[in-house]
Amino acid sequence: MAELNKIGVVGAGAMGRNIALFFAQTDHQVQLFDVNQDAVTSARDAVRNSLARAVEKQRVSAAEADATIGRLHAAKDLSELADCDVVIEAIVEKLEIKQSLFAQLESICGPETVLATNTSSLSVTDIFAKLDRKERALGLHFFNPAHIMKLVEVITAPPVSQIRCDDLVIHLNQIGKTAIKVKDSPGFIVNRCARPFYGEALAILEEGMFSAHQVDAAMRQAGFRMGPFELIDLVGADINLAASETMAKAFNHHPRYYVFDRLKQQVAQGHLGRKSGTGFVTDEANAELSEADQQRIAQRILATLVNEAASAVDDQVAAPQDIDLAMQLGLNFPKGPFAFLAEIGLDRVREILALLDANAPVNLEGRYQPAAALQRESIDA
Known part of the structure; x- marks a missing residue:
């Protein structure tokens, strides 16, 4: 396996700082x-403060923090990353800016340097489209906070070297991460497979029979730490809307x-959740x-x-067991979608989707059509 000792990180915001x-x-x-x-100065100061707090809480020793x-x-200067084994980009989510950066890195770094993007929403294929040596370029999607969250989605897009991908997966697993290989596709695993958690909750809310508090209560009762509306309020309705629109376009x-209109309305009204003081579940409504x-x-x-997870299997994004693991580690789900499938039963899932499909309003026609994987007798691993 290739030596992976020296790491370059471009972008000193919260994500880049925590990756570093x-x-x-x-x-x-x-x-x-x-x-x-x-x-960069602010990032090093923040790291130093974070480590100081860890020392106070006896999570690390003072010697380890200093090291x-x-x-x-x-x-x-970017040229100081020339001899890195891996360079990870964690800059603004703008395709042209990322392409420009990697063009510079390709001219600076040696031929064996792995070039990696931490994008969460852009096509890895598009980011590296203008490189001459695409076989050394891939996605490494960390989850925030990157120094704590275990999951890393290793995004592969032809003609990337599978040996390089496998080396990185092995190395990341050896140093404490859980790395999962994922095919380059919109949303990868977690951001794609999470959409119905929010989207179907919004569909229920728009129908008017249940409140946001009741939907959240139902999902907490099903084993989730937080309901979909609590999560939207935590992250921000504007962030959720941007992710939803990105996936819809993709x-x-x-x-x-x-x-859904209710999400658009929340943003238009400035009811973004915790950061604005008002959101879907900021009042004390009855959740019985x-x-x-x-x-x-x-x-x-x-x-x-x-x-949605079955559709991702159809698209060969990842295997069912990897999707389950990613959803548990990336979003703290109590179980992955296929573990829930085993619990609920394939026939019951088909029955629910058929009922929803039969009663879908015009704007949602086709939403509940079962993925091909659900129409088979079993889902291949």
């Missing part, structure tokens, strides 16, 4: 670069990715539900989660 911290903590020499040198800081270097506005209604809500959302 993770590698510095795991005995890698890290070069952190940002076009704004003040951002970590010693391995985190502030690069003043899938040619297929009704499975329909962007009968057991039948709780099951009705939960199974409906779970059936659409299963259908």
Whole structure:
């Protein structure tokens, strides 16, 4: 396996800073670069403060904290990343800016350097489209906070070297991450398979029979730590809307990715959740539900989660067991979609989808069509 000792990180925002911290903590020499040198200084100060708090709580020793800081270097110029084994980009989600950066890195770095993007929403294929040596370019999608969250989606797009991908997966697993290989496709695993958790909750809300509090209560009763509306309020309705619109566009506005009016209204009214003080569940509404209604809500959302995950299997994004693991690690789901499928039963999931399909309004026609994988007797691993 190739040596992966020296890591370059471009972008000193929260994500880049935490990626740099993770590698510095795991005995890698890290070069952190940002076009704004003040951002690099601020990032190192934030890392130093984070480590100081960890020392106070006796999570790490003072010697370990000092050694970590010693391995985190502030690069003043992109050329200082020339001899890195891997360079990870964590900059703004703008295709042209990322393409320009990687064009520079290709001319600076040696032929064996792996070039990686941490994009969460753009096509990895598009980001690297203008490179001469695409076989060394891939996606490494970390989850925030990157030094704590275990999951890393390793995004593969032809003609990337599978040996390089496998080396990175092995290395990341050895240093404490859970790395899963994923085919380049919109949303990868987590961002794609999570859409129905929010989208179907919004569909239920728009129908008017249940409140946001009741939907959340049903999903907490089903084992989720937070309901979909609590999560939207936590992250921000504007962030959720942007992700929803990105996915809708990527899938040619297929009704499975329909962007619901209630979400648009929340953003238009400035009711973004915690950061604005008002959101879907900021009031003290009654969340009482009968057991039948709780099951009705939960199974409906779970059936659409299963259908989306099955669609991802159809598209060869990842294997069912990897999708389950990614959803548990990336979103703290109590089970993955296919574990829920085994619990609910294939016939029951088909029955729920058929009922939803028969009663779908015009704007959602086709939303509940079962994926091909659900129409077979079993889903291949």
